[in-house]
Each structure stands twice: as structure tokens, then as C-alpha cells.
Amino acid sequence: MFARLNTRWPRLAGLALSAPLCLALLSGCASPTPADYASQTPVLDLRSYFNGPMSAQGLFTDRSGKVVRRFSVALNGRWEGDEGVLEEDFVYSDGERQRRVWHLRQLPDGRYTGRADDVVGEAVGQAAGNALNWHYTLRLPVDGTVYEVQFNDWMYLMDAHVMLNKAAMRKFGFQLGEVTLAFYKP
Structure with a gap:
């Protein structure tokens, strides 16, 4: 059983590490809002x-x-x-x-x-x-x-x-x- 878990661990670890990266990339695709420009002038x-x-x-x-x-x-x-x-x-x-x-x-x-x-x-x-x-x-x-x-x-x-x-x-x-x-x- 541990041998099976060990062979899956690299894939699970890769998924766990890539999830935050995917979330960061997806949040970067969010549309701008007017509030993003609140400090801009004039x-x-x-x-x-x-x-x-x-x-x-x-x-x-x-x-x-x-x-x-x-x-x-x-x-x-x-x-x-x-x-x-x-x-x-x-x-x-x-x-x-x-x-x-x-x-x-x-x-x-x-x-x-x-x-x-x-x-x-x-x-x-x-x-x-x-x-x-x-x-x-x-x-x-x-x-x-x-x-x-x-x-x-x-x-x-x-x-x-x-x-x-x-x-x-x-x-x-x-x-x-x-x-x-x-x-x-x-």
C-alpha cells in the first residue's frame, strides 16, 4: 500500500503545488473595475x-x-x-x-x-x-x-x-x- 502511495505522491504533490499557481493565473485574468483607477488623475x-x-x-x-x-x-x-x-x-x-x-x-x-x-x-x-x-x-x-x-x-x-x-x-x-x-x- 505504501509503495502505491509513494508512486502517486509526486503527482499529488505536483497537483498541490500547481493549484496555487493556477489560482494566481486565473485571478490575473479578472476584469478591471473602476476602483482600480481611483487614484489616477486627472x-x-x-x-x-x-x-x-x-x-x-x-x-x-x-x-x-x-x-x-x-x-x-x-x-x-x-x-x-x-x-x-x-x-x-x-x-x-x-x-x-x-x-x-x-x-x-x-x-x-x-x-x-x-x-x-x-x-x-x-x-x-x-x-x-x-x-x-x-x-x-x-x-x-x-x-x-x-x-x-x-x-x-x-x-x-x-x-x-x-x-x-x-x-x-x-x-x-x-x-x-x-x-x-x-x-x-x-
């Missing part, structure tokens, strides 16, 4: 940044990383207290134009909500430090069909003028692609 205040005119340039990449579409956006925001309106006018590289009007609300503790005509339900967001993380479902028209696509949208304030935005798009849990956007506020 502090992002949506009411301040999305107030007045600004512009943005962006692109959509598919799962493989290939650029599928490029676009420009003219934006204009205004706030009254904790309620804001952000108008976005998109012009795509193929000439298509699109307009989205966000109705935003600032809540306590860095939380935000937003609504737009092509957003299903309500977007929810959390800001901390220089970052904001939005989650929402967007009705996305593609070749005459409208798909409901989930966005995990991260915005990072770089300085008083520049904010970078990276959004992962998913459908049924599968990543469809990413949107990368650079905002510029004069």
Missing part, C-alpha cells in the same frame, strides 16, 4: 468634460483586429444640475451618417445612467479617478437587420483635452470586435 467629471462642443475620431475592428470602419464624431454636451444631454453626430468613412442623443444622469458615488433611442433600457456606468466604465445594449443596424449588441465601454481621461475610449462589443457572450475612440475637447 479625475474624470463627465459634467465638466462633456460640456460644450468637442470632436472625436474612431474605428471599429473585428475579432481578428482588422479595421472594418472608421468614423468622425461632432459632439455637443450641456448639463443642468445632474441631468445632461450629449448630442453625437457620426460620419463614417463610407459616407453614412448617424445621430445619437444621450440623456445622462449623475448619481451619487460616481455612478451614471444614460438613455438614447438606440440603447435598450438604460446604460449604467461607474466612474473612479480618471476612468468611467459603461455597460449597455445597443441596437446596431447591419445590412438591413438590427442586432442587440452588448457594450463594455471604458473611457480614460488623459488630460483636460483628450479622453480615450475602448469598447468591447459582444453578442451571446462572444466578442464581435472593438471600438476605439479618441475625444478632443478644445
Whole structure:
């Protein structure tokens, strides 16, 4: 019996030693949270940044990383207290134009909500430090069909003028692609 145990011991010991390593690797794959950026500056205040005119340039990449579409956006925001309106006018590289009007609300503790005509339900967001993380479902028209696509949208304030935005798009849990956007506020 001991001989049998001795032959199994190296495998058991290897498993026991590799379990903490596996847990450490898996915990390293955890998604970031807004709290991870709480100490980062400059502090992002949506009411301040999305107030007045600004512009943005962006692109959509598919799962493989290939650029599928490029676009420009003219934006204009205004706030009254904790309620804001952000108008976005998109012009795509193929000439298509699109307009989205966000109705935003600032809540306590860095939380935000937003609504737009092509957003299903309500977007929810959390800001901390220089970052904001939005989650929402967007009705996305593609070749005459409208798909409901989930966005995990991260915005990072770089300085008083520049904010970078990276959004992962998913459908049924599968990543469809990413949107990368650079905002510029004069």
C-alpha cells in the first residue's frame, strides 16, 4: 500500500503545488473595475468634460483586429444640475451618417445612467479617478437587420483635452470586435 502511495505522491504533490499557481493565473485574468483607477488623475467629471462642443475620431475592428470602419464624431454636451444631454453626430468613412442623443444622469458615488433611442433600457456606468466604465445594449443596424449588441465601454481621461475610449462589443457572450475612440475637447 505504501509503495502505491509513494508512486502517486509526486503527482499529488505536483497537483498541490500547481493549484496555487493556477489560482494566481486565473485571478490575473479578472476584469478591471473602476476602483482600480481611483487614484489616477486627472479625475474624470463627465459634467465638466462633456460640456460644450468637442470632436472625436474612431474605428471599429473585428475579432481578428482588422479595421472594418472608421468614423468622425461632432459632439455637443450641456448639463443642468445632474441631468445632461450629449448630442453625437457620426460620419463614417463610407459616407453614412448617424445621430445619437444621450440623456445622462449623475448619481451619487460616481455612478451614471444614460438613455438614447438606440440603447435598450438604460446604460449604467461607474466612474473612479480618471476612468468611467459603461455597460449597455445597443441596437446596431447591419445590412438591413438590427442586432442587440452588448457594450463594455471604458473611457480614460488623459488630460483636460483628450479622453480615450475602448469598447468591447459582444453578442451571446462572444466578442464581435472593438471600438476605439479618441475625444478632443478644445
